Amino acid sequence: MAIITLTTDFGEKDHFAGAIKGAIYKEIENVVVVDISHTVDPFNIQEAAYIIQNAYKSFPDGSIHIIGVDSELTPENKHIAVFLNNHYFICADNGIVSILATEFNPEKIVEINIHDRVESIFPALDIFAKVAAHIARGGTLEVIGKLIKGIKPVKELAPLINNEQNQISGSVIYIDNYGNVITNITRKLFDTVRKGRDFELYARNHQFTVIHNKYSDAINFNIEKSRREDDGKKLAVFNSGGFIEIAVYRSNLNTVGGASTLLGLRYRDTVTIKFL
Structure with missing residues (x-):
């Protein structure tokens, strides 16, 4: 049974985290959804990366990790799905994956391109949940995105x-x-x-x-x-x-x-x- 984790800055008060879980189960019922954290400081990609970096390795290989932090789609903030260290990560290309990739190089990166088929103002709900369900069903990354080589680097907080x-x-x-x-x-x-x-x-x-x-x-x-x-x-x-x-x-x-x-x-x- 596939495992999908959630790491977001949505907090616990609002409906956002619950809505994402519902969207995932609506797409695929035979899956386990696990909350890692919903209390990341808003838009703090360094904090999000630290939390997921220290959590994901405890999950089985093949687990799928949605990171809903600073995830609004813009010309400078594309959506990506990454296969890294035998795990899948779905997030914005805002530097989070480059922090995760300090130990392991990504084996495959795609820029998600299903936006023309899905109307969305809430990416983690409308896009990331569908991508996660696709992977959980055994789908390949190439079906939901185009292969790319590079990701946005974050060097400002490097020692x-x-x-x-x-x-x-x-x-x-x-x-x-x-x-x-x-x-x-x-x-x-x-x-x-x-x-x-x-x-x-x-x-x-x-x-x-x-x-x-x-x-x-x-x-x-x-x-x-x-x-x-x-x-x-x-x-x-x-x-x-x-x-x-x-x-x-x-x-x-x-x-x-x-x-x-x-x-x-x-x-x-x-x-x-x-x-x-």
Whole structure:
């Protein structure tokens, strides 16, 4: 049975997400529709890419992923369907796939060309759902689009390495539900540039000299619990997606706060690592 996932910026209040599910089931009943997220910040393709990048690999090969973020059809925002790493992605050519393709090159890309057959002002409902159902029925990409070679690149949030190879300048790309701040600096890039050197990580006025492998590594469990000052401890960690994350141990935005609030970090803020 085919799996179709949904990642959108539609939120939970409106009818949009439910309507897409209905449209998919209307096209093909023998399918499973899974919500990944509907709370992507509006039009934030970097955030959408981070969420789908860390979710899609948990699904079986052949899964179909609809990304309804910044998806209005314009001369500069074509609709595409992509086969990448044994998964299908249906979205606008707005840079999302180029972010997903940093690890794997797309095996096939088509520009969707069924718009003349479908009247649409809501692409994720009218176009993406039909394309997903077509793929779920075993249809090929060439039937719903024309083969193209390139996709729109997004380089503005890529980490920068200086000429001396002793500094990485990255950016905040995502803030999670706990207020943890995720950067675009991967563990792979960090290890490649570091070459065993000591380092200092700067996020606004805060400095870190250790990056932990898990949150609890920042806590000294040999100290009596009442003296540890666990909650609210600031730390840097390699998260489950392989990115450097600035976090607060056992954070809660309603009590102790999170890294985003306590450190004053926001989307696109700079995070710098200096190698000594």
